[in-house]
Structure formats: C-alpha cells, structure tokens
Amino acid sequence: MTLAQARQVGPSPFVSRKAEKSEPETAPAADTVDKLFVYGSLNNDYHFQLLTGRILPSEMALLLNHRKISPANGFPFAISWQGSTIEGRVLFDITPSILEKLDDYESEGDLYFRKIAQVRMGGELHNAYVYVGNAQALQHYFERGYKERDRIEEFVHKSVNHYLEEQADRCLVVDQEKLPLKVTRELLSEEIHGLMRQYFHDAGLPPFIIKHEIEKANIPELSWVTANRKALRYADNYMTLATKFMVFNQLEERFRDEYRAHVTVSDSYYMHTISALMALKLLVDQNQQFQSALTQLGVNRFDPSFKYTDYAVAAIFIAEELYTKPRADEVADWIQSNRRVGVSPLGAELEFSNLGVRAIKATEGEDPVYDSFYYFYQFDLMRRGWKLGAHIDDHGFLTSTDVHSRGFLELAFGRYKLLGDVSKPATQDPWILAQIINLAILFIQVKPHSLHLSIEIALDAPFKPLEDPEFFLCLLLLGGDLREDQYGKLREMRIFGGEILHPDVGVCLSRLNRHHQDPDDRKWSTVVEYQFPRLKYDYDYQPLIMALKGFQLEANPYPLKDCRDCPHQDWHEELESSLMQWATFPTPISKSGLGKFLEIVEAGLDKEAAIIGPEYGRYAQRVLGRIEEQVKRRNQRISEYHVRSKKRPDRND
Amino acid sequence: MFDPRKDLIATISQHKAELIKNVCNRLQKLERSHYEAIDFERHQEREEAMLHALLKGMEEADYFTFLDYIEKIAGKRSNEGYSLDEVQNAVTVFEEELWHVLTKFVPIEPPLIDMLAICNRVFGKAKDHLARTYLKEAVETQKELDDLRKRFFIYQQEQKEIADSAHPHEAY
Numbered sequence: 001m002t003l004a005q006a007r008q009v010g011p012s013p014f015v016s017r018k019a020e021k022s023e024p025e026t027a028p029a030a031d032t033v034d035k036l037f038v039y040g041s042l043n044n045d046y047h048f049q050l051l052t053g054r055i056l057p058s059e060m061a062l063l064l065n066h067r068k069i070s071p072a073n074g075f076p077f078a079i080s081w082q083g084s085t086i087e088g089r090v091l092f093d094i095t096p097s098i099l100e101k102l103d104d105y106e107s108e109g110d111l112y113f114r115k116i117a118q119v120r121m122g123g124e125l126h127n128a129y130v131y132v133g134n135a136q137a138l139q140h141y142f143e144r145g146y147k148e149r150d151r152i153e154e155f156v157h158k159s160v161n162h163y164l165e166e167q168a169d170r171c172l173v174v175d176q177e178k179l180p181l182k183v184t185r186e187l188l189s190e191e192i193h194g195l196m197r198q199y200f201h202d203a204g205l206p207p208f209i210i211k212h213e214i215e216k217a218n219i220p221e222l223s224w225v226t227a228n229r230k231a232l233r234y235a236d237n238y239m240t241l242a243t244k245f246m247v248f249n250q251l252e253e254r255f256r257d258e259y260r261a262h263v264t265v266s267d268s269y270y271m272h273t274i275s276a277l278m279a280l281k282l283l284v285d286q287n288q289q290f291q292s293a294l295t296q297l298g299v300n301r302f303d304p305s306f307k308y309t310d311y312a313v314a315a316i317f318i319a320e321e322l323y324t325k326p327r328a329d330e331v332a333d334w335i336q337s338n339r340r341v342g343v344s345p346l347g348a349e350l351e352f353s354n355l356g357v358r359a360i361k362a363t364e365g366e367d368p369v370y371d372s373f374y375y376f377y378q379f380d381l382m383r384r385g386w387k388l389g390a391h392i393d394d395h396g397f398l399t400s401t402d403v404h405s406r407g408f409l410e411l412a413f414g415r416y417k418l419l420g421d422v423s424k425p426a427t428q429d430p431w432i433l434a435q436i437i438n439l440a441i442l443f444i445q446v447k448p449h450s451l452h453l454s455i456e457i458a459l460d461a462p463f464k465p466l467e468d469p470e471f472f473l474c475l476l477l478l479g480g481d482l483r484e485d486q487y488g489k490l491r492e493m494r495i496f497g498g499e500i501l502h503p504d505v506g507v508c509l510s511r512l513n514r515h516h517q518d519p520d521d522r523k524w525s526t527v528v529e530y531q532f533p534r535l536k537y538d539y540d541y542q543p544l545i546m547a548l549k550g551f552q553l554e555a556n557p558y559p560l561k562d563c564r565d566c567p568h569q570d571w572h573e574e575l576e577s578s579l580m581q582w583a584t585f586p587t588p589i590s591k592s593g594l595g596k597f598l599e600i601v602e603a604g605l606d607k608e609a610a611i612i613g614p615e616y617g618r619y620a621q622r623v624l625g626r627i628e629e630q631v632k633r634r635n636q637r638i639s640e641y642h643v644r645s646k647k648r649p650d651r652n653d
Numbered sequence: 654m655f656d657p658r659k660d661l662i663a664t665i666s667q668h669k670a671e672l673i674k675n676v677c678n679r680l681q682k683l684e685r686s687h688y689e690a691i692d693f694e695r696h697q698e699r700e701e702a703m704l705h706a707l708l709k710g711m712e713e714a715d716y717f718t719f720l721d722y723i724e725k726i727a728g729k730r731s732n733e734g735y736s737l738d739e740v741q742n743a744v745t746v747f748e749e750e751l752w753h754v755l756t757k758f759v760p761i762e763p764p765l766i767d768m769l770a771i772c773n774r775v776f777g778k779a780k781d782h783l784a785r786t787y788l789k790e791a792v793e794t795q796k797e798l799d800d801l802r803k804r805f806f807i808y809q810q811e812q813k814e815i816a817d818s819a820h821p822h823e824a825y
Contacts, residue, residue, distance in 0.1 A: 173815050174808065287732045292794040297805045313808055321801045354685065445734050448690050483693060484678050537691050537733075633694055 034095075035128035037063050037119050039088035040076040041148040042102070042131070048091070049203040050152055052101050061090040061121040063130055073261050074142035075151065077112070077133025090121055090128050099129070105155045111137045145261020156199050159207065160192055161185075163214045171219045172309045183312045184219070186246055189253075190386045191217040194417070220308045220380035230364075231375045235302030238370070238379040239311060243299045245384035246315030247290070247322070248443070251279035252387055254323055259332050268517075269345070270414035270424040272387050274335065277432060280439035281331045286322055287442065293318045308380070338431050340619050343608050344549050345425030345456035346433050347515070347527065349415075350535055351393060351408040352446040357499045359449070360395050362406045370446070372406030388440065389415035389423075408449060411440055423515050425456055425525075430549065430623075434541040441537055448535035450499065451479075453545060454513065454527040455552050465568050466557040469575050470593030471600065472509060473582060475551065477634040478627065479533035479544040482586065490641045494532050495583035507576040508532075511561035528552060528559050543630055546623045550604030551597075588638045589631070598628055657767035661755075662711050664768070665704070668754045673700045675750045683746070686739045703747065707775070716775050723779045727786035737787045741780055748776040 038058075041047050045055045067081035078086055099114070106112040112131040119128045141151070161181065167188070168180035185192060195213055199205045225235050255278040256263050263275040283290055294300040299314040353359035354367045362372040373392045376382065382391050394407030413426035413436060427433050441448045466472070481493040494500050500508045509532050517523040530548055533541075551557075558566045560576065602624055609617030665672065677696035680688040688696070703722065710719025723744075730740050751772055759765045 175811055176808070285732075287734055288790055288794050289797065291734070292791065293798050293801055296795065296798055296802045310809075310812070314805055317801055317805055317808075321798065442733060447685070483681050486682070488678075535690070536695075537687055538695050539692050630694070637693070 033116055033127055033129055034093060035119075035126060036091045036094045036099075036102075037061060037088055037117065037128040037130040038091055039063065039068055039078060039086045039130075041151065042091075043088050044148075046203055047148065047152060050200065051105050051155065051204075052098050053204045053206075054098065056091040056093050056098075058089040058091045059121055060087075061119045061126075061128075062087060063128075064118045064120060064125075066117065066130070066132070069133070069135070071142050073145050074138070075146070075148045077135070077138060078130060079133060079135065085120075090119055090126070094129065102131070104158075105151070106131045107137075110134065111141075144258055145264065147260065147264060150260050150264070153196065156196060157192075160195060160210055160214070163211045164188070164192075167214055167217075167219075172313075174313075179313065179316070182316050183309050186249060186312045186316065187219050187308065187383075188214065188217045189249055190383045193386070197416075220383070222302070222304075222306070222308050224378070225302060226304050230371075231378065232302070234369070234371050234375060235379075236300065238375060238381065239302045240294060240300045241370075242308075242379055242381055242384050243294060243311050243315050243318075244290075244443070245381065245388075245390070246312055247319045248276075248279050248283060249384070249387060250316055250319030251282055251323055252276050254319070255279055255282075255328065255331075258328065262332050262335055265427070268424065269428065270416060270426050272416075273413060273426045273436065274432065276387055276413075277436045277439065278328075278331045278335060280436065280443050281334065282322060282327060284439050284442045285331075286327075290318070290322060293321060335432075338435075339429055340431040340616060341429045341612070342549065342616065343428065343611050344553065345428055345525070345527075346430065346545065346549075347412075347414050347423065347426045347454035347456075348433055348437055349389075349413075349452040349454075350411045350437060350440060351449045351451070352410070352441075352444055352535070353408045353449050354447050356447065356449055357497060359406065359408045367406075370409075373409050374404060374406050376409070377404070385411075386416070389413055391415075409444065409446055411444070422517065424517055425454075425515075430542055430545040433545055437535075437541050438539070441535065448537060450494070450531070451533040451535040451541075452529050452531050453479075453533060453548055454515070454529045455549060456515075456525050456527045457552065457556070459526060461556055463558040463563065463566070464556055465571065466555070466575070468593060468596060469578050470589050471551070471555065471557075471597050472575070472579060473589050474594060474597040474631055475530070475544075475547065476532060476579070476583075477589065477631050478547055479530075479541075480583075481534035481536075482634060482637070490586055490638065492583035492586055494534055495580055500531055501580070505561060506573065507579050508561055509576075509579065510557075510559040512559040512563040540626075542623055543627045546605060546620065547601050547627045549608070550601035550620075550624075552604065553607050554600045554604030586638050587642070588635045594631060594635065597631075598624070601627060655764055657764060657771060658711055660764060661768040661771055662708055664755060664759055665708060665751065668758055669701075669704055672750055672754045673697055673704065675753070676700050676747050679746050679750065680743060683739075683742060686742065687733070687735050688739070688743055700747070711771070711775065716778060719775060720778060720782050723782050724786050727783045728790060731787055731790050737784060740783060740787075744776065744780055744783065748772065 036042070038048070042051075049055050063078065063086040065080060065082050065084065066078045066086050067084040068076050068078055068086045070076040102108075103114060106114070108114050108131070112133055114129055115132050116127050117130045117132075119126050119130075146154075164184050165181055168184040171184050171187070172180040174180060191213060195205065195210055222239075225231055231238075252272060252275045256272070256275040259275075259278065263271075263278070265271060265274065291300075294314075297314045297318070299306075299311050351359075353372065354369055355362050355372060358366070359372055364374075365371060370376075376392050384390070389410070389412030391410055391412070392405065392407045393410040394403075394405040396403075396405070412423065413433075415423040417423075426436070437451065476492055476494075480495075482490065483493055485491050485493075485496075491497075495507060502508055510528055510530050513527050513529045515525050515527050517525065533544060558568055558572070560572050566572070605620040605624060606617070609620050674697075677693055677700060680696050680700075681691070681693060683689050691699075703726075706719050706722035710716040710722070727740065731737075752769065755765060755768055755772070759768065
C-alpha cells in the first residue's frame with residue numbers, strides 16, 4: 001500500500017459510531033510527516049530495534065481521539081474513539097525504509113491501518129503516523145494467544161523463509177505448494193532456531209548473515225549408508241527414529257503455532273517444553289496409528305531409493321494425519337487443567353540403552369538395535385532430536401559430533417544448544433516435568449535406564465550439613481531401583497550395580513552443577529543434580545520430584561559431589577560407605593527417620609505454597625500423601641523380605 | 654461334592670500374595686522387554702488387577718470378565734508399543750507361577766489335574782484372545798490410514814517422474 005492509499009483508508013469496521021460521526025482529522029501532505037506515534041509493541045526500543053535495526057529519538061506524547069484496547073490474551077491495539085487519548089511516544093526521523101519494514105511487520109492494510117493522526121507533544125499539536133488495529137483481523141491472533149514476541153518471531157521467520165525458499169528449491173522438486181519449504185524448515189530447524197535465538201540476542205541480524213547461515217546449513221544425505229555395511233545393518237532403526245523425531249517436530253511446531261497461550265513461558269525457561277509435551281501426548285495416545293503409518297509409508301526401514309527429504313515428506317504427511325483440532329483441543333485442555341507451577345526451576349536428563357549399564361563399554365554389535373547409538377550423529381539424529389536435547393552420552397566430558405562412540409541416548413530437556421552445553425530450566429511445574437518424562441519414555445521405545453533431576457537453587461541459600469543419613473535412604477526408596485538380583489537377594493541396583501559408583505569419586509548421588517543459559521556464559525545458574533533415580537516405564541515421578549524439591553528447599557544439604565567448599569567431605573565419605581552397605585543389604589528405615597524426612601519435605605513444600613497460594617498447597621499435600629504411601633510401601637517390602645529370608649534355610653548374605 | 658472351579662479359586666485366593674510376588678520378580682527379570690523396566694510396586698498393582706479379573710472370570714462359564722480384561726490390556730499394551738510376544742510371555746509367566754503355586758500347595762491327586770485343566774483352558778483362551786485383539790487393532794488402524802498411503806504414493810510417483818524426465822532412459 002502506498003502512502004497515498006494509506007491516507008485514503010476509510011474508517012475501520014470497528015470504529016465506534018461515536019468515532020464515525022467525528023470530524024475528519026487534519027491530514028497534511030504525507031511527505032511532511034516524519035513522526036510515528038507508538039503505544040504498544042513499537043513503544044519498546046528493543047522491539048523497535050529488532051524490527052528496523054534502529055533506535056530513534058523520541059518524546060512522550062498523547063494520541064488524540066483514539067482508545068487503546070488491551071486484550072487479555074494478546075497485544076494492545078488502537079481504535080479511533082472521539083474524545084479518548086492514548087499515552088505513548090512519538091519517534092522522530094522516520095524514513096520511508098523504516099515505514100516499509102513496519103508496514104510489513106504490522107501487515108498494513110490487513111491487521112493494521114497506518115493513518116495520520118493528531119498528537120499532543122509538549123503542549124503543541126503535531127501530525128504523526130499511527131498504526132490503528134483491525135480488530136476483526138487481529139482476533140485470529142488473539143484466539144491463538146499470540147503476544148508481541150510471537151508476532152516479532154513470525155516477522156523474523158518471514159525473512160528467514162525468504163532465504164529458505166531458495167534452499168528449498170534446490171532440496172526438493174515437487175508440485176505441491178509449500179511442501180519444499182516445509183521439508184527444508186524441518187531439516188534445518190536447528191539452524192533456524194539458532195538464527196532466531198541470535199536475532200533476539202543481538203536485537204536483529206543483517207540479512208546477509210541470515211542468508212549465509214542458511215546457505216551453509218547442509219541438508220542431510222543417505223547416499224553414504226549403502227557403502228557402509230556396518231551402518232547398513234542398523235539403518236532401518238535409525239531412519240525410523242529419525243522419522244519419529246521429524247513427526248514430533250512437526251507436531252510441536254503446530255502446537256506452538258496454534259496454542260500460543262498454552263505453550264508460552266517466561267524467557268528464563270525453555271520455550272519448547274510445553275509444546276513438546278503436547279506433541280508427545282498426541283503421539284503417544286495414538287501410538288498404534290503412528291507406528292502403523294510409519295510401516296505403511298515404508299519409512300520404518302531404510303530404503304536405498306529414498307532420500308532424507310523423502311523421509312521428511314513422510315513425517316510431514318503423518319503429522320498432518322495425526323493432528324486434528326478435536327484431538328489437539330483435548331491435549332490443550334489436559335494441560336490447562338493440570339498445570340501446577342511451583343517456584344523452583346526444574347530440569348531432567350533421561351538416559352536410554354538397550355544394554356543398561358553396559359552401554360558405555362559395549363562392544364560392536366552387542367546392541368542389536370542401534371549398536372549403542374554408534375551411528376547416531378551420522379544419521380543426523382542430533383539435529384532431528386534437538387528439541388528434546390537428544391545426544392549420545394558416553395560419559396565423556398563434552399558432547400561432540402566428531403567423535404564416534406557408544407553410549408546412552410540421552411534426552412536433556414531444556415538443553416537447547418547441545419554443542420557447548422547451553423540450557424535453560426525445562427519448567428517450574430512438577431506435573432509438566434513428570435508427564436514429559438513418562439511420555440518421552442513411551443515415545444523413544446528404547447529401554448529406559450536412568451534419570452537425573454536438577455533443581456535450581458537460590459545463591460543466597462547456604463548449604464547445610466545433612467542431619468541424618470536416613471534422609472537419603474528415603475530418597476533412594478522413592479526413586480532408586482529396589483529389586484531382587486539373579487540370586488534372589490534384594491538390592492538397590494543403582495548403587496549395588498555400580499551405576500552411580502565411580503571408582504575415584506564414590507557414590508554420585510547428588511552433585512553441584514552450573515547451567516549456562518547463553519553461549520557467551522554471561523548468565524548461569526546453580527543447580528543441584530540428583531543422579532540416583534532409575535528411569536522406568538509407567539511410573540509417576542511427581543512424588544519423587546516434589547520430595548526432592550521439598551527436601552532441597554528445607555534441608556538444602558551439601559551436594560555429595562563437586563561442591564569444592566564443602567567442609568564435610570569426611571562425613572560424606574562415611575555417608576557414601578553407609579549408602580553402599582545399605583544398597584547391598586537394604587534394611588527398613590526407622591519410623592523416626594521416616595517421620596523426620598516427611599516433616600522436612602512438608603516444611604519445604606509449605607514454603608513454596610506460601611509463595612504461590614493455597615491451591616498449590618493442597619496439591620503439595622496430596623502429593624505428600626503419596627510420598628508417604630510409597631516410602632512406607634517399599635519399607636514394608638524390605639521388612640517382608642527379611643522375614644522371608646530368615647525362614648529360608650539357605651540364607652547367606 | 655468336589656468342585657474344581659471353587660477349589661481352584663479358593664487355593665489361588667489363599668496363596669495370592671506369594672503368587673503375585675513371584676510373578677513380579679520374574680517379570681522384572683524378563684530381559685529386553687518393557688516388563689524389565691517397571692517398578693516392582695507397579696507390577697504388583699497390575700498383577701493384582703489381573704488376578705482379580707482371573708478369579709472373577711473363573712466363576713463364569715465363559716470366563717467373560719477375564720477375557721474382557723485381556724482385551725483391554727491388549728489394546729493398551731499394543732498402543733504402548735509392547736509386542737504381542739512380550740505380552741504373551743508375561744501371561745505365560747503368570748500361568749507358570751500359578752501352576753507352581755498349585756503344585757506346591759495341592760496334593761498331586763486327580764483334583765489337581767482338574768484344576769490345571771481349567772487353568773490350561775482359561776489361559777489358552779486368553780492368549781488366543783490377546784492375539785486376535787492385536788491383529789484386529791492392526792487391521793483397523795491400517796484401514797484408517799488408506800488416504801495417507803495414497804498421498805505418499807502420489808508424491809513418490811511424482812518424484813519418480815521428475816527423476817525420469819531429468820535422466821531419460823537410454824535406448825538399448
């Protein structure tokens with residue numbers, strides 16, 4: 001739309017009758033106006049810079065005969081309204097090129113109309129441009145819960161898409177509109193996300209950088225597979241997993257797009273957690289159809305005639321088939337009615353391996369399904385599974401795609417930049433965390449092995465010495481792995497089996513860790529990471545998460561590892577040795593120890609409830625009841641085991 | 654008068670704690686199966702529910718309650734990604750442990766044979782039902798996805814035509 005056309009735009013259908021009757025505003029020739037009145041998203045220098053690359057001089061001002069509407073689930077917009085005013089700023093030195101960018105952002109002529117209106121500034125009247133909203137057109141955004149940041153993201157995506165389209169034409173020739181772009185977006189989604197992050201971090205990026213980054217990002221290929229006989233043996237399973245991740249990615253993006261109000265979290269948290277949970281829920285609930293779709297399209301196997309792009313097309317089709325509005329609404333309602341936002345930022349890492357603890361030292365071919373994920377990076381699976389933080393953990397120091405090693409498939413929720421280990425907390429909500437753990441296990445379909453749970457701690461909360469070693473035993477009862485070994489002896493397998501027992505450092509039950517939130521290391525947080533939990537199918541992790549939270553908030557004990565200034569190392573060594581003894585020969589926890597543990601957890605959760613409110617308090621009490629029930633039930637099992645053992649003639653512990 | 658069904662139900666009920674414990678411990682040792690990675694207490698809850706349905710089903714001429722339970726479990730496990738083999742193995746573990754309990758606590762006399770025959774019949778039907786449910790679910794899902802298959806087929810054809818037009822076959 002030209003400036004002349006802009007002036008001719010009639011009153012919006014949403015302009016009030018009062019406004020319609022008002023006298024037309026004085027509109028001087030467009031070329032004399034170099035001011036813009038801003039009142040919403042644009043009235044923020046950071047946003048303005050993101051959109052135009054500039055910060056302009058400004059002055060406080062009042063827009064006359066307009067009213068600001070601020071929908072609860074959206075962003076503010078102005079409508080004409082005789083006699084009303086809007087507070088804001090006038091930006092000076094507006095140029096045609098700035099207006100062109102802003103018109104593009106505001107979808108001028110559709111979502112907004114750019115008009116010339118009167119503003120009062122320093123007691124004088126001036127003419128300035130203003131973007132007036134088209135409420136009917138904006139409604140579509142509000143229904144989906146779009147906020148200012150989402151619109152800016154959409155705007156940046158538009159410019160990224162411009163360069164992606166060039167790449168798309170090279171990647172796939174097909175007669176279906178938008179499919180090549182969708183495929184390219186899927187295959188380069190990690191790079192696109194990286195660009196978006198950088199765009200917001202640097203308050204804008206020059207177009208040539210976007211172009212360069214997209215051009216250098218490679219579309220994965222499969223031509224190498226047939227020449228690699230060893231990899232070929234496992235190619236069916238790797239490509240199935242790759243396609244599964246791509247279907248998941250498609251659904252996650254769809255949920256992010258359609259349910260902004262449900263999925264948006266504060267910038268301190270990982271932005272994909274809730275949408276990932278929604279996508280997993282939709283997939284796991286329809287797992288049978290999902291598996292059947294993979295089979296029927298032939299993407300549950302490696303086909304030498306297929307390119308990676310063909311697998312991506314299949315994933316897009318499957319996602320479109322599985323996603324229906326009623327199903328998506330059900331998932332959204334499920335999320336909405338169960339959320340329990342607490343105060344402590346939480347994170348989780350899940351390890352999977354068909355070989356269990358032998359994953360790290362596995363020999364070639366020992367794992368018949370994935371060869372212990374030796375070819376994970378070659379099949380480009382880290383880029384496919386980045387939203388879930390998928391990588392291989394060989395218990396080395398750093399994640400690197402250059403090194404081939406066997407290990408665990410690890411999902412690290414919130415670890416959004418795998419190379420460089422940059423992460424944000426996954427969530428503040430124990431219910432969300434528990435659900436995503438369970439659904440991820442069902443989605444991955446590799447034997448679950450271990451779980452690390454992280455709780456961010458306040459820097460001003462000093463660690464305290466642990467009062468009673470039985471408290472850790474209570475935690476082990478809740479989250480460890482109590483089972484009979486091959487000889488029928490009851491053991492706590494995480495410690496007894498040497499899984500969290502390091503020859504040099506001892507029992508790695510908990511450790512102090514630092515999580516970097518940006519690649520420049522300017523922002524980091526301190527977390528206590530509990531490494532003892534067993535990852536299991538069909539298990540509700542809420543009691544464990546809440547117990548750890550309550551325990552940490554109230555007792556705040558020194559982590560056993562990596563806490564350099566801990567003055568209780570000797571005591572920790574004794575404690576570890578008693579944990580090892582207990583894991584070898586578990587005995588029931590004393591009533592008083594159990595009682596004290598529950599009191600501590602309750603006190604911690606009460607602190608949280610005092611900040612959040614009574615509804616959270618009631619939830620915490622319910623979970624506390626389940627914590628008590630679970631610990632007592634397992635304690636009872638140990639007692640019964642000892643009674644039976646005494647009766648056995650061959651008892652030999 | 655000796656009623657093998659009633660005696661069977663009474664014997665199982667009397668020794669159910671031992672039966673459940675043994676089944677759970679064995680299921681946790683089923684390597685490379687979902688059952689291996691399930692908590693003991695969760696197994697206990699699941700097996701207690703199965704036993705409850707079994708005992709109720711044994712009171713009925715057509716074992717309806719038990720077979721209905723098996724059907725529901727088959728649908729659930731199939732959707733959770735358990736293979737038919739895995740679920741059938743788990744049912745076999747339950748059946749074997751039931752035999753162990755019976756042979757341990759009931760004298761080896763004709764009534765035991767009648768009891769074992771009932772077990773054999775009910776578990777035979779259950780496994781048959783399990784397989785049918787798995788198959789039925791697979792067939793139904795396949796039908797639902799006809800359009801998806803066609804859509805991908807069209808895409809593949811299109812790709813083939815594009816490839817052929819780019820590299821026309823050389824004449825022999």
